[in-house]
Amino acid sequence: MADPARNDSLTNVAEFSVSEISVALKRTVEEAFGHVRVRGEVSGYRGPHASGHCYFSLKDERARIEAVIWRGTFSKLKFLPQEGLEVVATGRLTTYPGSSKYQIVIDSIEPAGAGALMALLEERKRKLAAEGLFAEERKRPLPFMPRVIGVVTSPTGAVIRDIIHRITDRFPVHVVVWPVRVQGETTGEEVAAALTGLNALSPEGGIARPDVIIVARGGGSLEDLWGFNDEAVVRAVAASNIPVISAVGHETDWTLIDLAADRRAPTPTGAAEMAVPVKAELEAGLSRLSARLKGAASRDLERRRQGLRAMARALPSPDQLFALPRRRFDEASGRLVRALQAATQRKRLRHDGLRLSLSMLDRRLAEARRQSIQCGERLPIVFQGVLRNRRARLDRDAARISPYTHLERIRRYHARLADAGERADRAIHARLDKSRTASDQAARLARSLSYEGVLERGFALVRDAEDRPLKHAAELKKGQELRLQFSDGSAGAIATGKPAAPARSKPAAAPKEPGKQGSLF
Incomplete structure (x- = not known):
């Protein structure tokens, strides 16, 4: 059972609403402090909000206070706040009932020196930059179409979901997640170990x-x-054999890993967009390129076809091409027939006018033998003259030069002279052999053309009483004395009858009609 006295005492306490308490606290804070100057390090600065206001914090070693700069004041500031910079802010203290926080509304701000963290960060940045870990020439290009993407981040945050969702939308590939803590004292060690582990796969x-x-x-x-900003993380990124994309914080945030990475993304979603292309765009690009290739091939083929047709129209027809050669061929064939007839007639006339006799062959053979003998008689004389001229020239040269300095040259001349003599002897013998061969050939030709060779084959030469050869039977008379000469001697004979009538030649066959074949009987 409740105590009535206690209930009465509780009902005497004044009741306040949440809004009344918030307004009372706001009034108390503003009246008690008014304008103040606060020294602290800027933390969480992201630049102006979409509304134009700026929200961040001021902190020191043991506490922090929220700060806000309204849009009208921000446009008039001569100095803008920067993350990690120690500043002196002038403004008024107030509260924000919506979150039960107190804050300072800044009217002016001025730098008070770099904060401890920023000073450490700048010192570490200079040290690592001096080692070349931030050099642009060591950064590698990203693969155009990776098959596997490694993600080092917290497995429970929204970052990994955004990355996987973005990769799935653009170009689905295999994603390997290495879970790490992204805030706290062990963040640097875990991220460095994750980079080393992914490279060791x-x-x-x-x-x-x-x-x-x-x-x-x-x-x-x-x-x-x-x-x-841990040094181990920066060195692990620089030592990675796999290209690294840094997507830490928002676009205005920066860390040392951003400087060492091969590429820096403004957001984790932007990192996913850098890592993979858009599959639909690639397919559309391939389709456009394929269509362009087909169109270009078709246009090229049509252009070549048109060029071929144009060249074909410019070329003359086969009849025009062969008209002039055909006419030349006809003219040449006509001239060839006439030339053959003229050459045949010329050969026939020369053959008819040719008269071969034994005395003519004897004269030609004697002339050839005489020329051969003359050449053979002149060659030794000419050779002796040439030899004397060479010997005289050699003697003159030997008289002009020193026998001691040009002895070898004289020996060479003597050797050449001896060689020339041997060649001359061989040439003389060759010339004599050639002349002898020609003389023998002429003698054999004379014997083959002589009538004596014909007599040796069984024929006989018929002469009359005056030793004139009888060529035709019509010249014989009955009782005429004849002399028959054989190959081994001659004998007398008397013509006993009239010569027989010459055999009549067969009539020439009638020309065949075109298209008919003659009989074999």
């Missing part, structure tokens, strides 16, 4: 080795992102 192993690595985290203050 074997392409033939159970876990596919990524072609590109994304190190991602959402936005936050300098303290929240401090693990990604």
Whole structure:
């Protein structure tokens, strides 16, 4: 049973609504402090909001206070706040009932020196830059179409969902997630170990080795992102054999891993867009290129076809091409027939006028033998003259030169002279053999053309009493004395009758009609 006295005492306490308490606190804070100057380090600065206002915090070693700069004041500031910079802000304290927070509304701000974290960050940045870890020439291009993407981030945050969703929308590939803490004292060690582990994966192993690595985290203050400024993380990124994309914080945030990575993305979603192309765009591009290739091939084929038709129209017809050669051929064939007839007639006339006799052959043979003998008689004389001239020239040269300095030259001349003598002897013998061969050939020709050779084959030469040869039977008379000469001697004879009538030649066959074949009987 409740105590009535206690209930009465409770009902005497004044009741306040939440709004009344918030307004009372707001009035108390504003009246008690009014304008103040606060010294602290800027933290969580992201620049102006979409509304134009700026929201961030001021902090020191033990506390932090929320700060706001209204849009009208921000446009008039001579100095803009920067993340990690120690400043002196002048403004008034107030509260924000919506979240039960107190804050300072800044009217002016001025720098008070770099904060401790920023000073450490700048010193570490200079040290690592001096080692060349931030050099542009060591950064590698990203693969155009990776098959596996490694993601180093928290497995429970929205970052990994955004990355996987974006990759799935653009170009679905295999994603390997290495879970790490993205905030706290162990962040640097875990991220460095993740980068080392992904690089140590074997392409033939159970876990596919990524072609590109994304190190991602959402936005936050300098303290929240401090693990990604760790020296071990920067060195692991620089030593990675796999290209690394840094996607830590928002676009205005920066860490040392951004400077060491091969590419920096403004957001984790932007990192996914950098890692893979858009599959639909690639397919559309391939379709456009295929259509262009087909169109270009078709146009080229049509252009070549038109060019071929144009060249065909420009070329003359086969009849025009062969008209002139055909006419020349006809003219040449006509001239050839006439030339053959003229040559045959000329040969016939020369053959009819040719008279071969034994005395003519004897004269030609004697002339050839005489010329051969003359040449043979002149050759030794000519050779002796040439030899004397050479010997005289050699003697003159030997008289002009020193026998001691040109002895070898004289020996060469003597050798050449002896060789020339041998060649001359061989030439003389060859010429004599050639003349002898020609003389023998002429003698054999004379014997083959002589009537004596004909007599040796069984024929006889008929002469009359005056030793004139009888060529025709019609010249014989009955009782005429004849002398028959055989190959081994001669004998007398008397013509006993009239010569027989010459055999009549057979009539020439009638020409065959075209298209008919003659009989074989």
